[in-house]
Amino acid sequence: MYIPTFEDVLEARERIKPYIHATPVVTSRYFSQLTGAELFFKCENFQKTGAFKARGAANAVFSLSDEQAGKGVATHSSGNHAAALSYAAGCRGIQATVVMPRNAPEAKKTAVRGYGGRILECGPTTAERETMLEALVEETGAHFVHPYNDHRVIAGQATCAHELHEQAGSLDAVVAPVGGGGLISGTCLSLSEVSPDTRVYAAEPENADDARRSLRAGRLIGEGIPVTVADGLKTGLRPRTWHFVSRHVTDVLCATEDEIIHAMHLIWQRMKIVVEPSSSVPLATILNNRALFAGKRVGVLISGGNVSLRKLPWMNNGSESFKPGR
């Protein structure tokens, strides 16, 4: 199992530069007052394809030899990685094929097709997805790019925290969401090199707390089938990302569904930016742990902004207990 190094991150930065944005770092007096910490929001919702995933996908696609690339790339994902891989493949002029559950949201399919990706529909189970992907790879020779358990993807995501460090200067802590662990692993990878005193916290929904359980148990625990509004964080850690989480993450902090929705609403209302639920988990956990961050300079990774504008989580009527104004 190849574990990417900081050299790989520096190479990734050069490699992907023409295809990604150096996203802005935003501060907010309101949130600094609310939390007592000085927060630096790294806005990957403004990234190409609307999420940090463009970094890892671009690094993977542009790492391929011409011969490999000629056969195209493939993945299974119903989320941001699918769009990001399609985008990166388009930049290189090669074909991306995405195996996607038949019942995936139409908006996700539209995004993939909009970037020139091809969709193969499959049944809803992991087994069906993997079988179809294997058949595809076998048949076409397409190169499989895993959404996060891939050293090139992790090195690509690592460029985000590296950039943040250059923009915001020395930070006491960085809080990043954790699902499969690509972004948090990249964050550990970069910061352990350029700012080893910066603590890295992983933020996760209570309802999908495999990283917390793994860290406490000291071994990788599978994710089950979580139910959470933070749809980007349902996936579980894999060996390459567990490698980084187990070695470099100070702690895993959790937030409930209501807390995530509350934080998301606050971000939209106060910062006037569109962020997805997964991106709101770090702020929610900071609000849950104010004493831990008070007086500190804290980086907050806003991972993406892809969300169905017709179906926002605070709009579940009726039985919904959440009150945005609280």
Place this chain on the structure above:
Amino acid sequence: MYIPTFEDVLEARERIKPYIHATPVVTSRYFSQLTGAELFFKCENFQKTGAFKARGAANAVFSLSDEQAGKGVATHSSGNHAAALSYAAGCRGIQATVVMPRNAPEAKKTAVRGYGGRILECGPTTAERETMLEALVEETGAHFVHPYNDHRVIAGQATCAHELHEQAGSLDAVVAPVGGGGLISGTCLSLSEVSPDTRVYAAEPENADDARRSLRAGRLIGEGIPVTVADGLKTGLRPRTWHFVSRHVTDVLCATEDEIIHAMHLIWQRMKIVVEPSSSVPLATILNNRALFAGKRVGVLISGGNVSLRKLPWMNNGSESFKPGR
């Protein structure tokens, strides 16, 4: 009637600097491709209080002598100017009082109170509003700051286009929304000095097209009682703003309600920023007049981002003809 000069704009910039943000200018490859023009979005949705109104209000409040200021400021507004004046008064440590219709949205009242403003509730008619404001001024000596028909307010709003010109460089055209006309007047004032070749277009809802009718008639025509989703643009021009519109605006461009909502949805979806309906009218009119702007460098004023996140205009169910995906 004192008409503000470019000297007033330069003084305003210095005066309000500590209290307002130099907001970012954002470009979008997607929108440039969609429109065929190079668009520069000036993001006043990221301004203090969530709208450009903080500029004019701050300039008015900090123009007062200590003696005047000591008696506080007052206005009638149910929108962004009310919050902006409350904010500016708070910065100066004086009281703002806002006369507001009893039936104004609770969110607007909360914003005013959040900035320390005091609310006097009145009936829904203009006559009731003005009577109560006059009584208030008489009683307390508070200084009335009109939302737009005020030379200090216009000079303050003018700092927005001045800043845009510095950030984006020479522009062929700037498109700004027009309601009462404070922002468009300030835009004319600054650009006629620093970039006289830049054409200024006013953007307005079809349903509230008093500026267009006035410009065509060559005289100021009252606004009636318009019904439009762009709630910030329901007000009509007044003598000071008509002065600028009649002299400097190349044309007034209009958009239907559906076009405004479509543009707003596109901005949220593609740029990942929260903008209010009024802010989306310029883009809607550019989409309606592509030939006019094709190949040009065009500034687009995003006036604000204050919107009820629970009630977005594309969520009117049932009879709603608008389809975001079109």
